[in-house]
Amino acid sequence: MVSEIISAASVIAAAVAVGFAGLGPGIGQGNAAGQAVEGIARQPEAEGKIRGTLLLSLAFMESLTIYGLVVALSLLFANPFVGA
Amino acid sequence: MNKKFLILEDLKNGELITMNTFLLSKIEVGSHLYVNFGENLHLHGETVFVSSFVIALLTLFLVLGTSNLQKVPGTLQNVAEVIYELVKSVALTQMGPSYYSQFLPFVATIFLFVLGSNWSGALIPWKLIEIPEGELAAPTNDINTTACLAILTSLTYFSAGLKIKGLGYFARYVKPSVFLLPINVIEDFIKPLSLNFRLFGNILADELVVAVLVSLVPIIVPVPVMVLGLFASSVQALIFATLAAAYIGEVIE
Numbered sequence: 001m002v003s004e005i006i007s008a009a010s011v012i013a014a015a016v017a018v019g020f021a022g023l024g025p026g027i028g029q030g031n032a033a034g035q036a037v038e039g040i041a042r043q044p045e046a047e048g049k050i051r052g053t054l055l056l057s058l059a060f061m062e063s064l065t066i067y068g069l070v071v072a073l074s075l076l077f078a079n080p081f082v083g084a
Numbered sequence: 085m086n087k088k089f090l091i092l093e094d095l096k097n098g099e100l101i102t103m104n105t106f107l108l109s110k111i112e113v114g115s116h117l118y119v120n121f122g123e124n125l126h127l128h129g130e131t132v133f134v135s136s137f138v139i140a141l142l143t144l145f146l147v148l149g150t151s152n153l154q155k156v157p158g159t160l161q162n163v164a165e166v167i168y169e170l171v172k173s174v175a176l177t178q179m180g181p182s183y184y185s186q187f188l189p190f191v192a193t194i195f196l197f198v199l200g201s202n203w204s205g206a207l208i209p210w211k212l213i214e215i216p217e218g219e220l221a222a223p224t225n226d227i228n229t230t231a232c233l234a235i236l237t238s239l240t241y242f243s244a245g246l247k248i249k250g251l252g253y254f255a256r257y258v259k260p261s262v263f264l265l266p267i268n269v270i271e272d273f274i275k276p277l278s279l280n281f282r283l284f285g286n287i288l289a290d291e292l293v294v295a296v297l298v299s300l301v302p303i304i305v306p307v308p309v310m311v312l313g314l315f316a317s318s319v320q321a322l323i324f325a326t327l328a329a330a331y332i333g334e335v336i337e
Contacts, residue, residue: 056319056322056326059316059323063281063282063285066281066285066286066289067278067281067282067285070285073285
């Protein structure tokens with residue numbers, strides 16, 4: 001009984017982890033991409049540099065989502081609270 | 085539902101150990117082909133095999149690309165030069181002109197190995213080869229590989245700091261003020277942890293997305309996602325190298 005509750009709670013926790021981990025970085029990436037487009041529109045000759053920096057910073061923000069994903073995956077596949 | 089892919093707990097002596105795994109639409113997460121040497125040494129067979137394959141491939145490419153150098157470069161030499169320029173610019177911007185050449189080999193090795201292993205999972209049709217347990221895939225989707233790379237990075241920046249600054253290196257921990265000491269110490273543990281999880285999570289997520297899409301629609305539809313995965317994994321390799329260089333640069337500045 002207890003283990004079923006833990007399993008159910010883990011699944012919900014995994015969903016919440018991925019969902020909320022997507023929220024913040026989504027806003028951040030939108031901001032960054034918007035600013036980058038603005039920068040390119042203002043100064044088209046700097047496009048290459050802006051693109052490189054944008055991709056790098058997008059990947060950094062992406063990694064926050066990935067932390068949430070890692071937590072969710074470990075809850076689903078390697079749950080330390082279930083069983084022995 | 086007892087699935088552990090980090091720690092092997094129930095050992096049986098002298099035989100391949102099959103782990104209890106969870107099947108998500110024919111995708112196995114955390115099942116490995118265990119190769120046992122003695123009591124306490126166990127290797128993830130598929131990870132070791134694919135990473136040695138990648139290392140052999142990279143060595144072959146670098147030997148062929150840098151032997152017989154021409155004024156007008158051929159294809160392989162061109163690729164090698166592009167990679168060298170990229171890694172050199174990363175190291176130069178992060179570490180400054182006076183020290184970058186000492187750590188350029190480390191950064192380049194990290195970059196090439198991560199790039200090679202990320203791409204090997206997507207570009208080489210490993211699924212054609214059946215192995216008894218687990219499946220052949222990118223070595224970086226095993227957390228042990230990325231943990232090893234992250235710990236190597238940590239050791240490198242420690243030794244770089246000690247070598248270049250001597251004992252003055254430890255002054256870094258009480259800057260800008262003494263009561264930040266615990267945070268500075270914790271940071272040393274956070275850095276390898278975040279490097280580790282970033283690479284592992286990204287590559288595992290890539291492969292999971294592709295595998296789920298393949299199990300839903302086997303043709304055409306997964307291809308754009310695979311291309312996106314190739315791009316994302318090359319960016320991850322660049323990020324790992326950039327961060328390794330940045331951590332070293334931060335210590336020796």
